[in-house]
Every structure is written in C-alpha cells, then in structure tokens.
Amino acid sequence: MFDSRNPVYKNPVGATPAGQNIHFKITLPRGLGCTAATLNLQEDGGEQFHWGMFWCGMNGNDREWWECDFTPPRSGLYFYSFSLQTNRGMLGLSRAFGGRGELSGGDKWQLTVYEPGFETPRWLPGGILYQVFPDRFYRSGQAKKEIPYGRKMHDEWGEEPQWQPDETGEITNRDFFGGDLQGIVQKLPYLQSLGVTCLYLNPIFESHSNHRYDTADYSRIDPLLGTERDFAHLCREAERFGIRILLDGVFNHTGSDSVYFNREGRYPGPGAYQSKESPYYDWYSFSPWPEKYDCWWGFLTLPCINECSESYQQYLCGKNGIVRKWLRLGAAGWRLDVADELTDPLLERIAEAAKEEKSDALILGEVWEDASNKIAYGQRRRYFQGRQLHSVMNYPFRSAVLGFFTGMRAKDAMEILLTVQENYPPQVLRCLMNHLGTHDTERALTVLGGEALNGRDREWQSRQRLSPTQRGIALRRLRGASLMQYTLPGVPCIYYGDEAGMEGYRDPFNRRCFPWGKEDAALTEWYRSLARLRQTARAALEDSPLVPVAAFRRCLCYIRQGKTQRLLIALNSGSAAEQITLPAGWEKATCLLGESPSGSILTLPPIGFSALLL
Numbered sequence: 001m002f003d004s005r006n007p008v009y010k011n012p013v014g015a016t017p018a019g020q021n022i023h024f025k026i027t028l029p030r031g032l033g034c035t036a037a038t039l040n041l042q043e044d045g046g047e048q049f050h051w052g053m054f055w056c057g058m059n060g061n062d063r064e065w066w067e068c069d070f071t072p073p074r075s076g077l078y079f080y081s082f083s084l085q086t087n088r089g090m091l092g093l094s095r096a097f098g099g100r101g102e103l104s105g106g107d108k109w110q111l112t113v114y115e116p117g118f119e120t121p122r123w124l125p126g127g128i129l130y131q132v133f134p135d136r137f138y139r140s141g142q143a144k145k146e147i148p149y150g151r152k153m154h155d156e157w158g159e160e161p162q163w164q165p166d167e168t169g170e171i172t173n174r175d176f177f178g179g180d181l182q183g184i185v186q187k188l189p190y191l192q193s194l195g196v197t198c199l200y201l202n203p204i205f206e207s208h209s210n211h212r213y214d215t216a217d218y219s220r221i222d223p224l225l226g227t228e229r230d231f232a233h234l235c236r237e238a239e240r241f242g243i244r245i246l247l248d249g250v251f252n253h254t255g256s257d258s259v260y261f262n263r264e265g266r267y268p269g270p271g272a273y274q275s276k277e278s279p280y281y282d283w284y285s286f287s288p289w290p291e292k293y294d295c296w297w298g299f300l301t302l303p304c305i306n307e308c309s310e311s312y313q314q315y316l317c318g319k320n321g322i323v324r325k326w327l328r329l330g331a332a333g334w335r336l337d338v339a340d341e342l343t344d345p346l347l348e349r350i351a352e353a354a355k356e357e358k359s360d361a362l363i364l365g366e367v368w369e370d371a372s373n374k375i376a377y378g379q380r381r382r383y384f385q386g387r388q389l390h391s392v393m394n395y396p397f398r399s400a401v402l403g404f405f406t407g408m409r410a411k412d413a414m415e416i417l418l419t420v421q422e423n424y425p426p427q428v429l430r431c432l433m434n435h436l437g438t439h440d441t442e443r444a445l446t447v448l449g450g451e452a453l454n455g456r457d458r459e460w461q462s463r464q465r466l467s468p469t470q471r472g473i474a475l476r477r478l479r480g481a482s483l484m485q486y487t488l489p490g491v492p493c494i495y496y497g498d499e500a501g502m503e504g505y506r507d508p509f510n511r512r513c514f515p516w517g518k519e520d521a522a523l524t525e526w527y528r529s530l531a532r533l534r535q536t537a538r539a540a541l542e543d544s545p546l547v548p549v550a551a552f553r554r555c556l557c558y559i560r561q562g563k564t565q566r567l568l569i570a571l572n573s574g575s576a577a578e579q580i581t582l583p584a585g586w587e588k589a590t591c592l593l594g595e596s597p598s599g600s601i602l603t604l605p606p607i608g609f610s611a612l613l614l
Helices: 181-186 188-193 228-240 310-317 322-328 344-357 395-404 410-423 444-449 458-463 468-487 521-536
Strands: 022-029 036-043 048-052 054-058 063-070 076-086 089-095 101-103 109-114 129-132 198-201 205-207 215-221 244-249 333-336 362-365 433-435 491-495 546-552 555-561 566-572 578-581 590-594 601-604 608-613
Touching: 022 036, 036 063, 048 063, 109 410, 129 433, 181 188, 181 228, 188 228, 215 228, 215 322, 228 244, 310 322, 310 344, 322 344, 333 344, 344 362, 395 410, 395 433, 395 444, 395 468, 410 546, 410 555, 444 468, 468 491, 468 521, 468 566, 468 608, 491 521, 521 590, 546 566, 555 578, 566 601, 601 608
Parallel strands: 129 198, 129 491, 198 244, 244 333, 333 362, 433 491
Antiparallel strands: 022 063, 036 048, 036 076, 054 063, 076 089, 076 109, 089 101, 205 215, 546 555, 555 566, 566 608, 578 601, 590 608
C-alpha cells in the first residue's frame, strides 16, 4: 500500500531540503471502498498538516492509486501517516517493518527536513579514517621534557595497562607508555599503505590522565606527546601523505586538575575552585562553592562546563579561540565528544567558527543513537538541519554489522542500515564514521569471537584471551564485517590495531599498545586489499545509496550503484553454506574478493562472502 523507501510511493525518498516538493502515492485494495484519503503530518513540536489526496486511477484490476504533494515549509522533523475513509469506517495506514504501510495503529514515518544549502566537506567521502589513542600507538624515542608530576611511565612498550586500583582505592588512569606525535609521523608511511586519508586523534591537549578527556589546558599540547611545533609538523607531514588530521574536542567538561578549575592547586591560579574572582569562575556551576559542583556523570575529576558562559564561548570560538587556533595550525576539523551534552547554541557557534577559519573544516559528533531524531535531556536535537554537525560516529552501523555476525537476523541488520539511510540527509550519510570499535567499546575481534561481557569486572576481563578456535572464527567474521564497513554508505574507520589483530574488552584492555613486530600480517594485508577495493570500485561507492537485494536467515546481499559502476556484496554469517540467486547480468561480473558465481547462482560457504563488480 505504501513504501517510504520506494520512489513510486514517496519521491524523493529519504531526507529532503525545506521547500522541496515531495510526491506521496498510496495504492489501496478496491474492496476497501475508499472514498477519501488524507496525508497527516505533524511537525515536531509545531504545526499539523492534513493534505487531501486525489484518486488518480487503477493499479491493475483490484487496486487503486491515491496521491498528493507536500512541500515542507521549514527544516526540522515531521512525522506522518495516512487516514482512509472506507466501507469499514475510518482506518489508519501507518508504518510497519521495512518502511511499508499497514492498516493498523502502528508507528508514523519520519521525514527529516534540512536547510537548503546544507553542505558537508567533500574531502572525507571515499576515504578511510583511522583512530589513534595517542599514548598507545607508537613511541618515537624523542626525549620528553617538562613532564608534569604524578605520572607513572611504563618501562616496556606492550606491558599490561594498569587496571587495578592504587593504594587509595581509585583507578587513576595515570600510567603512560609514551606514545607521541613524532611517533605518529614516523608511522605515516604505514598508515598510507592502509589507504588512510584522515587520522582521528583522541585528545592531545595537556591532561593528567592517559585518555586525556580531563583537559587541563586546551591551548597546549600534552608534554608527553610533544609541542605545538610537533603538532604543526605532524599536520604538514600528514598532508604530504594525503592524510588530514581530525582532533578530539572535549568541550562539555574539563579536568578538576586544570588551569581553569585547579582543584589540586597544580597551576599558579586562581582557578574557579580557588576563587570567585577567577576569570573561569562562571565557567562552572557550584552549589555551594567550592565543595559541590556539577560534574560529568558524577566524576568529581570532570567538572562540567557552564556552556552558556559568554567568556567560555568566546575562549572556545572567538577570533583567536581554541577552535580556530588548532585549525590554523593544520587540523582539518573536530570530533566533538559527547555532542548530545553540548547545547544547540554552542554547537552552532563551534560550527560557525570552524567554517569561518577553514571553509571545509569537518565537525563530526559523538552520538550513539539515531542522531536524526535524538532526544537528549528532554530536548529534540537538531544536529542535521544545517548549522551544527556535518556527520556523526555511526554506532547503529556497529550494532548492525557486529550483530549480524553474532546471531542477529539478517533482515533486522538490514533494517537498521536502511533506517539510518532513510533518516539521514545524503550529505551526512556519505561522511558517517563507520567503525567496528573505538576506545569506548570492546575490540571487534573480542566481540566476534569471545564471550559476551555481560557486566563482568576488570579482573575477569584482564584474564581473557581468545582461544585458537575462537580467534579463528573471529578472524573470519572480521573479514566479513570489515568488508561491510568498507562498502556501505559512509567512511570506514579503523580503530588502531584492529587491522593487526588486537583483542580486548573495555578500558583499559581495548587501549593496549599497538603490537609493533607482532602484528597479524595476513589480517593487515586484508585491510590493504579492502583499501584497494574502495579505489577500484570508487565510482560505485561515490554518492550511491544502499540498495537491498536479499536479507534472509544469516545472508545479506546489497548493491551500491554509481553512474558507471555497480558493486554487489553478499555475505553469509551462518554455519552452513547458502545460495543466492543473483539479479540478471551479475553472472558476468568481476569477482574482487571472495567467491565467484556459477552462472546466476552464488554459493557462499559458512562465514563466506563475495564482492562483485560490474
């Protein structure tokens, strides 16, 4: 009766700019005796629209067409359904699985409307991202100067990170291995061999924990990593290798041990904790000062920023502010930590400052859910309407891909992927960070081959390693999962060491040192072959939507169709062989990876795959 993902029924499909006409069409059984049909739209938090539909002819002998046009007047979210006056009374046509319509009291469809002229940087699509946790990637051997007190340096690269509480009973994250910016420079040829075009760095500013999400000074590179000169050198050298640098902006909170708050008294001060006369006092919210203050998720070491503070916004976004400074020194953009905890005005000001400094600067947010309809702290977010984020980390993608290889039904995985495609503007979709793991999640290999974490403690996590059997299964699954990662809409992002076969549950076991000299060479070469596939099939992958072909049992098949190339990907995540009947013409395709078809039949072995190019 209706399919929101089919242009016969809704044209254009997916998100649209404000002011663009959308044609809606439904087909109803003649036996319903429909005498009137209405398109009902609810603007999120705003106006309701009721659009009468016109009877426009028969669809075969026993079905009829009704249609209308609607032009969304402004950006935002709209939710819609249809009402029908029939010989059975008033009926509703609403959303069922897969975006199709059914006569029930089901869900409404979502229509995402963005501002006309909303553009995203063109340099990221088609490339490959690589995420580095700086302390654990590579240690150059360059002498470290002016190291702040309170840090424990490991003697050997690759030792187990500290995971047990110290003598105070706290886990301080104060152990360091000494990875640095010059070390990243030395490994640029390696990153280039993987096809990397953008390097996403976890925080690099002065902080007193190894993760550096407790910023001590936004204006200064952490001394263990190097200097401002080292950063500018990294950006210049990376550019020579065709690689851009994406920085992590932690702008929702600082460290308590910081220039700004200075609870520990490390800095000359005065910080907000020390004096109400501090220039940073209004950056924080005290109740009462100084003992009680708003802090991130209850962590006293992470006092929250009062984002409405004009002095803070000016410090961050002004002409000589933090956002502009590091772009000026060579960064290509910012990944914004906990974007759902940044206010709309601050997000817009960050984006505006970045664009003014560098017209193609990327602003990418950390959002774990569907970012098109995210509600945070009771407020609907407007990330994709055109003034805030260019794109986000694609956690729904991770859930779908890893889920597909660990028991999720193929059709449910496909539904997640297609829902994101339907809800996100196309320019956002092509910049999505498609990752299988990050510093906040278990390693992909561990998820694909190990026991589920299920809330187990750090002591249990520290003892876990995949058995040879588990690792063999996990490696086969990772090949299929990474093939999806490299061929679905968006940009693949490798979490450092995944390509080398690293394992690990949560922090700090997912943040171990890169195993230089002990890499899984075959797996690393597999990732290089995926980079070559993206180059070979570039015309098929560029600006093309995901077209589903099949999703049954443990099999997925989809096509990416460009103007001059078509790429078909088929995957079997199950333990038994499966056969897929290919669409007409694909028997003549070139096999890039995996199994070749026999005529129109493609047989996939257990945990098998195929990549075909026409």
